[in-house]
Amino acid sequence: MNDRAWVATRKGLIELRRRAGAWQVARASFVGDPVSMVLPPDAGGRMFAALNLGHFGVKMHRSDDAGETWQEVAAPAFPPQPEGAPGPAWKVSMVWAMERAGRDLCAGTLPGGLFRSTDGAGSWQLDEALWNRPERPAWNGGGYDVPGIHSISALADGTMLVGVSCGGAWVTRDAGASWAQTAHGMRAEYMPPDQAFDPGIQDPHAIVRCAAQPDVLWCQHHNGIFRSTNGGAWWTELHAPLSSFGFAVAAHPVDPQTAWFVPAVKDQCRVPVERALAVNRTRDGGATFETLRAGLPQQDCYDLVYRHSLAVADDGSTLMMGSTTGGVWASGDAGDHWTALEARLPPIHAVRFG
Amino acid sequence: MPHVAFTSQLQRFTQTPAFHTSAATLREALEEAFERNPRLRHYVLDEQGHLRQHVVVFIGARRAVDRVALTDPLAPGDEVHVLQALTGG
Numbered sequence: 001m002n003d004r005a006w007v008a009t010r011k012g013l014i015e016l017r018r019r020a021g022a023w024q025v026a027r028a029s030f031v032g033d034p035v036s037m038v039l040p041p042d043a044g045g046r047m048f049a050a051l052n053l054g055h056f057g058v059k060m061h062r063s064d065d066a067g068e069t070w071q072e073v074a075a076p077a078f079p080p081q082p083e084g085a086p087g088p089a090w091k092v093s094m095v096w097a098m099e100r101a102g103r104d105l106c107a108g109t110l111p112g113g114l115f116r117s118t119d120g121a122g123s124w125q126l127d128e129a130l131w132n133r134p135e136r137p138a139w140n141g142g143g144y145d146v147p148g149i150h151s152i153s154a155l156a157d158g159t160m161l162v163g164v165s166c167g168g169a170w171v172t173r174d175a176g177a178s179w180a181q182t183a184h185g186m187r188a189e190y191m192p193p194d195q196a197f198d199p200g201i202q203d204p205h206a207i208v209r210c211a212a213q214p215d216v217l218w219c220q221h222h223n224g225i226f227r228s229t230n231g232g233a234w235w236t237e238l239h240a241p242l243s244s245f246g247f248a249v250a251a252h253p254v255d256p257q258t259a260w261f262v263p264a265v266k267d268q269c270r271v272p273v274e275r276a277l278a279v280n281r282t283r284d285g286g287a288t289f290e291t292l293r294a295g296l297p298q299q300d301c302y303d304l305v306y307r308h309s310l311a312v313a314d315d316g317s318t319l320m321m322g323s324t325t326g327g328v329w330a331s332g333d334a335g336d337h338w339t340a341l342e343a344r345l346p347p348i349h350a351v352r353f354g
Numbered sequence: 355m356p357h358v359a360f361t362s363q364l365q366r367f368t369q370t371p372a373f374h375t376s377a378a379t380l381r382e383a384l385e386e387a388f389e390r391n392p393r394l395r396h397y398v399l400d401e402q403g404h405l406r407q408h409v410v411v412f413i414g415a416r417r418a419v420d421r422v423a424l425t426d427p428l429a430p431g432d433e434v435h436v437l438q439a440l441t442g443g
Contacts, residue, residue: 053367053397054408054438054442055363055406055408055409055438055439055442056364056367056397056398056406056408056409056438057396057397057400057406059367059396072367072393075396077396077401078401078402079401080402081402089402090401090402091400091401091402091404092401
């Protein structure tokens with residue numbers, strides 16, 4: 001669905017509708033509560049929202065009528081922590097990613113758990129094969145005190161790739177029975193030089209896949225942009241104008257050569273370059289980029305687009321992005337021109353079409 | 355008998371009627387509350403059974419200190435308040 005978008009924010013879930021070419025707020029749910037992730041409705045209208053209540057923990061809500069009514073369902077939770085278990089406490093502190101994998105529902109969490117539900121979030125099972133990898137306790141936090149899974153990309157054949165900050169990228173080809181590291185080629189300039197290419201310490205901020213050509217993956221990394229054309233087996237670094245630092249990336253659903261990025265200055269200065277918001281678009285697999293600015297604020301702008309907050313619709317030309325200071329901009333022409341949403345929203349965690 | 359009451363903030367999410375209890379420890383008192391309303395458990399405790407990081411419990415004028423096993427003793431007449439901690443925003 002290209003005319004409906006969901007914005008998960010620090011203070012609620014906002015539904016946007018495009019009518020006569022203009023995006024407007026259609027509904028707000030969970031007003032006042034942090035919504036860390038939303039999974040848009042399936043064909044039957046079933047959708048999910050993950051809440052992160054400041055005092056009372058992570059909660060999951062399900063709607064069977066496309067967001068009109070909600071009921072609380074089970075939230076992902078770790079099994080009892082064995083005494084002396086290495087790594088962070090076995091306590092879910094946030095649902096960072098939610099995706100469908102066939103008929104199943106998958107959630108990625110802080111601190112680095114991957115959970116699967118086969119009953120619409122009536123219950124959850126921890127992917128123990130990934131959780132029990134010997135490398136997992138050494139994963140580091142990236143932006144949070146504990147590591148987390150922020151990207152999940154599943155294919156119909158049981159292949160799934162997850163992105164971990166900071167633990168690189170992991171792939172299973174047997175529906176979660178076994179996992180292998182798949183961040184080779186990524187470079188971490190925040191590490192000592194001899195460890196820069198260690199796949200296990202990479203900080204992919206977001207990893208997305210071209211739906212029509214699923215061997216093509218794009219990664220906005222902590223210190224660069226990377227692309228894989230072989231399902232993540234090898235990543236090649238790309239160089240974008242303005243800055244290669246950022247969080248968000250959107251992959252064209254059909255064209256494997258096209259992707260969008262939203263650059264910021266650097267990790268120590270997370271604002272748009274020269275405080276002018278811009279989007280970098282490549283249409284040739286990352287060989288060259290265009291910097292798009294039409295309709296975006298070009299002065300005194302501090303908006304940062306976080307990792308889940310740039311989305312492209314199924315049509316490949318409708319785009320939307322939301323910022324940590326509540327700005328929303330939409331494009332109907334693949335980013336050539338942008339229009340700001342009039343509403344001022346809370347800090348935005350995720351933007352999704354559907 | 356000790357008396358247990360919950361922050362009104364929780365009533366946005368689930369039912370939390372106050373009650374009197376013969377429980378001897380905070381753990382026993384909370385388990386009684388969860389028997390009355392199973393949904394309440396994961397608002398107050400995390401999945402390891404520990405008091406949530408940003409939940410605080412007062413037993414009379416003193417703050418409960420055992421946030422893991424919840425062994426703080428209760429005495430007849432104690433007022434137990436389960437509250438949100440300001441650390442949670």
